[in-house]
Amino acid sequence: MAARKATNDGDDDKARNLEQLLATKEIVISCGSGGVGKTTTAAAAAAMAATHLGGKVLVLTVDPARRLANALGLEQFGNTETRIPSAAFAACGIEPRGELWAAMLDTKQSWDDLVRRHAPDPKTRDAILSNKLYQNISGRFVQSHDYIAMERLYEIHTAGNYDLIVVDTPPTRNAIDFLEAPGRMADFFSSRLLRWLTAPAKSRVMNFASKPFYTVADRVLGTQFLQDIAEFFGLFQQMAPGFVERAEAVTRVLSDRRTTFVVVSTLESAPLREAEYFIEALDQRKLHLGALVLNKVLPAYLRRTATTPVARALCENGDQIAAKLPGFDDRAAVARVLHTVGESFLNYQVVAKREAEQRAELARNPDVVATVPFFDSDIHDLAGLMRLGEQIWR
Amino acid sequence: MTSLLDRQLLFVTGKGGVGKTAIAAGLALLAAEQGMRTLVCEVDAKGNLADFFETGPTAFKPRQLQRDLWAMSMDTEESLKEYLSLQLKLPLLSRIGPLARTFEFVANAAPGVKEILTVGKLAWEVRERHYDLVVVDAVASGHVIGQLTAPESINELVQVGLVRNQTQWMADILNDPRRTGVVIVSAPEEMPVNETIELADRLERETRIDLAAVVVNRVLPELFSGGEEDLFESLREPGPLAQVSKHAGGDVEPVFDAAELAVKLRRSRAVHLATLRENLPPDLPMLYVPYLFTRTHGMRATRQVAEHLAEELGL
Numbered sequence: 001m002a003a004r005k006a007t008n009d010g011d012d013d014k015a016r017n018l019e020q021l022l023a024t025k026e027i028v029i030s031c032g033s034g035g036v037g038k039t040t041t042a043a044a045a046a047a048m049a050a051t052h053l054g055g056k057v058l059v060l061t062v063d064p065a066r067r068l069a070n071a072l073g074l075e076q077f078g079n080t081e082t083r084i085p086s087a088a089f090a091a092c093g094i095e096p097r098g099e100l101w102a103a104m105l106d107t108k109q110s111w112d113d114l115v116r117r118h119a120p121d122p123k124t125r126d127a128i129l130s131n132k133l134y135q136n137i138s139g140r141f142v143q144s145h146d147y148i149a150m151e152r153l154y155e156i157h158t159a160g161n162y163d164l165i166v167v168d169t170p171p172t173r174n175a176i177d178f179l180e181a182p183g184r185m186a187d188f189f190s191s192r193l194l195r196w197l198t199a200p201a202k203s204r205v206m207n208f209a210s211k212p213f214y215t216v217a218d219r220v221l222g223t224q225f226l227q228d229i230a231e232f233f234g235l236f237q238q239m240a241p242g243f244v245e246r247a248e249a250v251t252r253v254l255s256d257r258r259t260t261f262v263v264v265s266t267l268e269s270a271p272l273r274e275a276e277y278f279i280e281a282l283d284q285r286k287l288h289l290g291a292l293v294l295n296k297v298l299p300a301y302l303r304r305t306a307t308t309p310v311a312r313a314l315c316e317n318g319d320q321i322a323a324k325l326p327g328f329d330d331r332a333a334v335a336r337v338l339h340t341v342g343e344s345f346l347n348y349q350v351v352a353k354r355e356a357e358q359r360a361e362l363a364r365n366p367d368v369v370a371t372v373p374f375f376d377s378d379i380h381d382l383a384g385l386m387r388l389g390e391q392i393w394r
Numbered sequence: 395m396t397s398l399l400d401r402q403l404l405f406v407t408g409k410g411g412v413g414k415t416a417i418a419a420g421l422a423l424l425a426a427e428q429g430m431r432t433l434v435c436e437v438d439a440k441g442n443l444a445d446f447f448e449t450g451p452t453a454f455k456p457r458q459l460q461r462d463l464w465a466m467s468m469d470t471e472e473s474l475k476e477y478l479s480l481q482l483k484l485p486l487l488s489r490i491g492p493l494a495r496t497f498e499f500v501a502n503a504a505p506g507v508k509e510i511l512t513v514g515k516l517a518w519e520v521r522e523r524h525y526d527l528v529v530v531d532a533v534a535s536g537h538v539i540g541q542l543t544a545p546e547s548i549n550e551l552v553q554v555g556l557v558r559n560q561t562q563w564m565a566d567i568l569n570d571p572r573r574t575g576v577v578i579v580s581a582p583e584e585m586p587v588n589e590t591i592e593l594a595d596r597l598e599r600e601t602r603i604d605l606a607a608v609v610v611n612r613v614l615p616e617l618f619s620g621g622e623e624d625l626f627e628s629l630r631e632p633g634p635l636a637q638v639s640k641h642a643g644g645d646v647e648p649v650f651d652a653a654e655l656a657v658k659l660r661r662s663r664a665v666h667l668a669t670l671r672e673n674l675p676p677d678l679p680m681l682y683v684p685y686l687f688t689r690t691h692g693m694r695a696t697r698q699v700a701e702h703l704a705e706e707l708g709l
Binding site: 033034035036132133225228266268269270271299301302304306307309310311313314317320321324325326327328330333334336337338340341342344345347348349350351354374380 | 409410411412442534550551552584585586617618621622625626628629634637638639641642643644645646648649650651652653655656659687688689691
């Protein structure tokens with residue numbers, strides 16, 4: 001990739017498949033829009049890495065809907081990293097070379113940990129943890145997922161317990177939101193607003209420029225609420241140096257060459273558009289796009305144009321064909337079946353062709369593109385994950 | 395139970411990727427064509443509601459798309475400006491611009507402020523009876539509870555002031571099952587089904603808002619009935635298949651393979667449909683919209699969704 005930062009050790013060997021890609025990376029970030037199989041892909045890639053590459057592999061999911069727990073058959077695993085028992089692998093007839101671990105992001109817990117780490121003293125720490133606004137921000141509001149996900153990734157990575165960490169990104173409005181989260185957090189701490197809010201109330205009122213704002217804010221939200229906000233941010237600001245430094249470190253990890261991004265999509269138009277947008281965003285930020293995984297792709301035979309007239313013949317001339325078939329008495333029923341079969345093919349062909357067209361329109365492709373066919377059944381266990389993994393691995 | 399289109403405010407939500415916007419667009423089109431003055435509002439600023447109506451980008455100011463149908467997209471800053479000029483009547487109107495920008499900062503930092511500006515604007519349209527029905531293409535299921543309970547959250551956090559005084563009437567509208575309902579869009583796949591069941595449960599436990607219906611999108615057609623599948627299997631035997639190929643003018647094997655794929659896909663989804671039905675309240679209306687084998691997702695698809703919804707609602 002031309003835009004990628006030059007590295008000084010001169011390895012320009014391109015990865016040809018996911019196995020080669022993951023063998024050289026320490027962090028893999030799986031991203032894409034909702035419903036495309038992002039979580040499952042992340043889990044499958046991690047399971048394959050644990051099986052074939054060895055070492056300790058962690059899959060970190062940040063989705064509040066707890067889908068990965070579902071897919072791994074682990075009903076509850078929270079912030080603590082939990083090992084997938086080797087018995088689960090043995091049940092699929094696999095003897096993994098390494099270990100597979102999983103953890104799910106508990107936003108509230110992660111925020112609390114962060115406060116404990118950065119608070120200057122126990123008094124401030126307790127004041128923040130018991131502040132009503134803080135409890136609301138940390139527990140209920142999804143925007144905070146973005147930042148916390150990246151923060152937790154950083155924490156786990158720097159603890160040095162894993163050879164590979166595969167991260168499933170939170171479902172954000174735009175997939176790039178979480179890329180910008182650390183920067184936003186740093187900006188927030190240096191913003192004028194925060195300085196204004198945390199200034200002593202007296203000088204705030206005296207400050208002519210902010211007076212109209214204060215009047216409106218006071219009438220709309222009430223003085224008490226403003227004071228609550230001010231108190232909260234006053235406390236919070238004491239942690240600013242730690243937070244800003246941390247946000248910068250997180251950004252560095254994301255752009256490190258040991259980190260790669262895997263974009264997941266289906267061939268439907270909306271997810272694909274988002275994937276394309278995300279690929280652009282990675283490029284602009286000089287982040288490494290490692291692979292594109294296309295899920296739920298219809299089989300190629302559906303696109304064959306030579307088959308179209310044959311399917312049409314079944315639809316239109318089912319009666320005549322049925323009449324010529326020895327050993328089938330119920331001609332009407334045969335004609336009906338032939339008609340249904342022909343029509344179904346033509347229906348699916350419309351979708352398959354539409355998808356192929358959209359695939360061709362993708363402007364930029366990474367070195368590794370993996371396509372995963374439609375599976376007959378859903379993936380809800382390790383065996384299913386391994387089956388999916390086989391499709392994307394080589 | 396109040397039927398779907400008799401309500402005044404419908405929040406359409408669901409797991410990402412199930413076709414939430416398509417269903418919201420279809421519902422709005424159906425209501426408008428039934429002669430109801432309908433506003434459809436996109437809350438997530440992705441800007442693809444416009445695609446479903448083949449229209450230019452939507453903005454905060456509602457735009458008429460056709461008879462009885464208007465579309466808008468939510469913008470919390472615009473909502474705040476409107477609120478300030480309507481409610482405060484401060485002699486500051488010329489300075490609202492920069493103020494609102496500062497406020498955007500507070501809104502980002504203070505919990506519930508953005509949500510209340512969104513829900514407040516929608517509830518206000520209902521209260522003022524500007525439309526017969528407001529259809530909201532709401533946020534995805536993971537986030538929707540925070541949005542719907544914003545008036546209560548603000549009420550807890552803010553003790554005095556105008557905003558607090560405003561939350562009561564909003565909650566009254568949201569919590570009235572004759573006026574407001576949530577529509578969860580699902581799909582016959584494992585994860586969307588799980589998320590639908592989970593959300594239905596949370597709505598019941600954590601809110602006082604009525605779940606109006608579940609729309610199951612992308613239901614695949616049943617290919618064969620009765621003994622037809624056996625017949626299909628025997629036609630697939632090498633002998634008959636060669637005969638069919640001969641008379642159809644080409645190799646029919648891929649055509650039969652495609653039918654088998656269709657049957658398998660349908661079957662794996664049927665299991666999830668059953669799970670969904672079993673885990674939702676028995677009296678909850680469920681509407682089924684088939685998978686659309688169309689080339690585009692524009693107005694043509696929206697019209698088809700509207701037609702299927704009409705059929706399901708007995709219109």
